[in-house]
Amino acid sequence: MGYCAQLIQPLYICRTIENMIYVSRKEHFNAAHKLYNPSWSAEKNKEVFGPCANENWHGHNFELITTVAGNPDPETGFVIDLKKLSSLIRSEVIEKLDHKNLNLDVDFMKDKMASTENITIEIWKILEPKIAQISKYGTLHSLRLYETPRNFVDYFGG
Numbered sequence: 084m085g086y087c088a089q090l091i092q093p094l095y096i097c098r099t100i101e102n103m104i105y106v107s108r109k110e111h112f113n114a115a116h117k118l119y120n121p122s123w124s125a126e127k128n129k130e131v132f133g134p135c136a137n138e139n140w141h142g143h144n145f146e147l148i149t150t151v152a153g154n155p156d157p158e159t160g161f162v163i164d165l166k167k168l169s170s171l172i173r174s175e176v177i178e179k180l181d182h183k184n185l186n187l188d189v190d191f192m193k194d195k196m197a198s199t200e201n202i203t204i205e206i207w208k209i210l211e212p213k214i215a216q217i218s219k220y221g222t223l224h225s226l227r228l229y230e231t232p233r234n235f236v237d238y239f240g241g
């Protein structure tokens with residue numbers, strides 16, 4: 084039981100329902116941000132966003148977990164080469180975010196609220212097509228982004 088889906092020539096993925104497995108890579112970045120809605124008063128921003136509305140920014144230690152789902156390649160046993168996945172995440176995402184101000188320095192966050200939710204959605208848009216280019220047997224399944232060890236979001240695309 085299985086299928087091959089042609090995406091963009093000559094890219095395609097091959098999958099079976101059996102042996103579906105999930106492979107993850109964790110990467111790290113530090114970044115500053117501010118949550119502030121300019122159409123609200125300073126008082127309302129403080130009430131809604133608390134310390135995240137601090138005018139002079141604040142930072143977080145973010146952890147990004149990228150999970151790829153698929154079947155092991157019969158030739159390598161890998162769903163995806165984790166060295167390739169790691170260098171892809173670093174070059175396409177981490178280098179653009181690490182030691183940056185999310186509100187000011189990051190092109191794909193321009194004009195968006197710099198929330199963990201919005202960052203994760205934008206990272207998905209970057210990584211999903213790139214992962215399809217480096218893995219015949221795996222596709223991006225989910226992203227988990229930790230803003231703090233206790234606060235994190237999960238995104239499954241869509």
Ligand code: NI
Pocket residue numbers: 116135141143
């Ligand atoms: Ni914050």
